[in-house]
Amino acid sequence: MRAAAILALCAFPAFANEAEELLLAETGDAEYGEYLASECTSCHQISGAMDGIPPIVGWDEIAFRLTMHHFRNKTREHQAMNVIAARLGDEEIAALSAYFATLNPEDDG
Amino acid sequence: MNINRRLFMGTGAAATVALSAPMVRAAGHGKPRVVVVGGGAGGATAARYIAKDSEGAIDVTLIEPTRTYYTCFFSNLYLGGFKEFDDLGHTYGTLASAYGINVVHDWAVGVDRDARTVSLAGGASVPYDKLILSPGIDFVEGSVPGWDISVQNVMPHAFKAGSQTELLKAQVEAMPEGGLFVMIAPPNPYRCPPGPYERVSMIAHTLSKINPSAKILIADPKEKYSKQGLFEAAWQKYYPGMIERLGPDFGGGNVTVDPSAMTVDIDGEVEQAAVVNVIPAMKAGRIAELAGVTDGNWAPINPEDMSSKADPDIYVLGDAAAQGDMPKSGFAANSQAKVCANAVRGALTESRVFPAKYTNTCWSLVSENDGIKVGASYEPAEGKISSIEGFVSQTGEDAAVRQATYEESEGWYAGITADMFG
Ligand SMILES: Cc1cc2nc3c(=O)[nH]c(=O)nc-3n(C[C@H](O)[C@H](O)[C@H](O)COP(=O)(O)OP(=O)(O)OC[C@H]3O[C@@H](n4cnc5c(N)ncnc54)[C@H](O)[C@@H]3O)c2cc1C
Numbered sequence: 001m002r003a004a005a006i007l008a009l010c011a012f013p014a015f016a017n018e019a020e021e022l023l024l025a026e027t028g029d030a031e032y033g034e035y036l037a038s039e040c041t042s043c044h045q046i047s048g049a050m051d052g053i054p055p056i057v058g059w060d061e062i063a064f065r066l067t068m069h070h071f072r073n074k075t076r077e078h079q080a081m082n083v084i085a086a087r088l089g090d091e092e093i094a095a096l097s098a099y100f101a102t103l104n105p106e107d108d109g
Numbered sequence: 110m111n112i113n114r115r116l117f118m119g120t121g122a123a124a125t126v127a128l129s130a131p132m133v134r135a136a137g138h139g140k141p142r143v144v145v146v147g148g149g150a151g152g153a154t155a156a157r158y159i160a161k162d163s164e165g166a167i168d169v170t171l172i173e174p175t176r177t178y179y180t181c182f183f184s185n186l187y188l189g190g191f192k193e194f195d196d197l198g199h200t201y202g203t204l205a206s207a208y209g210i211n212v213v214h215d216w217a218v219g220v221d222r223d224a225r226t227v228s229l230a231g232g233a234s235v236p237y238d239k240l241i242l243s244p245g246i247d248f249v250e251g252s253v254p255g256w257d258i259s260v261q262n263v264m265p266h267a268f269k270a271g272s273q274t275e276l277l278k279a280q281v282e283a284m285p286e287g288g289l290f291v292m293i294a295p296p297n298p299y300r301c302p303p304g305p306y307e308r309v310s311m312i313a314h315t316l317s318k319i320n321p322s323a324k325i326l327i328a329d330p331k332e333k334y335s336k337q338g339l340f341e342a343a344w345q346k347y348y349p350g351m352i353e354r355l356g357p358d359f360g361g362g363n364v365t366v367d368p369s370a371m372t373v374d375i376d377g378e379v380e381q382a383a384v385v386n387v388i389p390a391m392k393a394g395r396i397a398e399l400a401g402v403t404d405g406n407w408a409p410i411n412p413e414d415m416s417s418k419a420d421p422d423i424y425v426l427g428d429a430a431a432q433g434d435m436p437k438s439g440f441a442a443n444s445q446a447k448v449c450a451n452a453v454r455g456a457l458t459e460s461r462v463f464p465a466k467y468t469n470t471c472w473s474l475v476s477e478n479d480g481i482k483v484g485a486s487y488e489p490a491e492g493k494i495s496s497i498e499g500f501v502s503q504t505g506e507d508a509a510v511r512q513a514t515y516e517e518s519e520g521w522y523a524g525i526t527a528d529m530f531g
Contacts (some may be wrong), residue, residue, distance in 0.1 A: 035463045038158065038447040042440060042468070043517075043524045053520030079500040081472055083486050085500055087466070101326075 027097025057103035141457035144237035148173030151243030151426030151442035158450035179270040189311030205531035218401035243426040244394025248391040255366040286399035288383030307473035330362030343475035385510035393429035412489035413421035414452035433493030470517035480515030
């Protein structure tokens, strides 16, 4: 699963536009991602539990990056997520995706 | 250092309970020491992140007098009948057992900044390399003439949660038919800007079920308040005719209370009340003042890492800090704690330090399944925490949006309490 995601990251799908291509090509620094993720865990539980806010652990990295990109450019609308994503650069989104991909929804934390 | 430690442990056994994991403790000698005062939204989060991320390289002590922390957040939902009292309570067991934090149930009563020690009410002295203060708020004496802390059981504030919240709820439920509930709202700045108005909504919700002819009167020293248009629209929709607010133009800032007569004098008009909820003016928790890190009512901080402007080895989080553009909220305190934890760890163990960024969202429930929110992102600029971009709910949103907003707040409550207590 992970290997497939990394492979796909290198040969990202043809439908990606230029901004998305750049984002998908970025290398994710998981340690930076862990720090940045502390902003997210006030709302998204690290355990993957769902109580009114969807879980974001254990996602495929490409899907995660594109979802954050869509919040950032507001093609997906949500007040809080739009403001949060607006100040994330490609480096930050890549770092977050790398970190969250390391978490397993079944782990306790 | 050893003497202090032994003294601390010795007194600890008599006056306090140190719920520490023995293994981590035994290995603690010579490690850098972080002491956190206050186990609330800021302090519990900072202690947990430092202990978790340093993986035992830092000795973390958390000083908190209460064994169960009752969240102020969602305490209004308890007043509205949407939460049980026990839903608000959280304990420190996991912080001790899973993270090896030395949890000491005692009051910090002094800070010796030269010796770098914190003295406890039980007599112990706890040494630190870095001290984090997150003591929340205390009330400004004399801000509501006639009221002082000794009458809090007659006219509760319920702005520190726990028995005060239970008392206020019991008083509301015991109101005579058609009785008057008066809230004395606080001047800025205070913890949780929408808090008093969410409380009015929740009390109105309860009264509309059990005592529909009761009235709510708010005496308010402020011209305007957070999410005002949204609250007013909700009050009109759900509780028409029940709530009246007197702003400063109508004497809302000129209030005296008489707890023995249960009366409130608003600009010369005396009201006989069944319940009086006095929310006085606020200032940083007293230990911040005792530590000498306050300037006026609050403790100035450097926005890059939450360190005190008065002492580089002390950090002040949450309500007690002069936090620039951020409102005093649990969300904000939790957000600041994570920036601080990263900086403290970097200073003590040379782990990587990343740039500060902060966020806040404050949700309020105005009626069943009708939630509203306001939020923003922040970063250090011009010597303070400055807002970058914000958002707020709109009047006239459809019911599905409001319900989703309420459900988000439930998710956030589960998220932040897990982030604080493990
Ligand atoms: C009615 C109400 C509703 C609210 N709703 C929300 C909401 O929906 N969302 C939100 O984000 N925020 C909300 N808040 C605000 C939130 O509760 C506070 O902003 C938050 O708790 C601040 O965190 P803190 O760490 O600064 O202080 P606190 O959480 O108050 O923690 C301080 C701790 O320090 C301890 N302490 C104090 N002095 C000492 C000492 N000398 N020694 C040792 N320990 C000490 C206290 O016992 C306490 O446990 C609400 C507040 C109220 C009153």
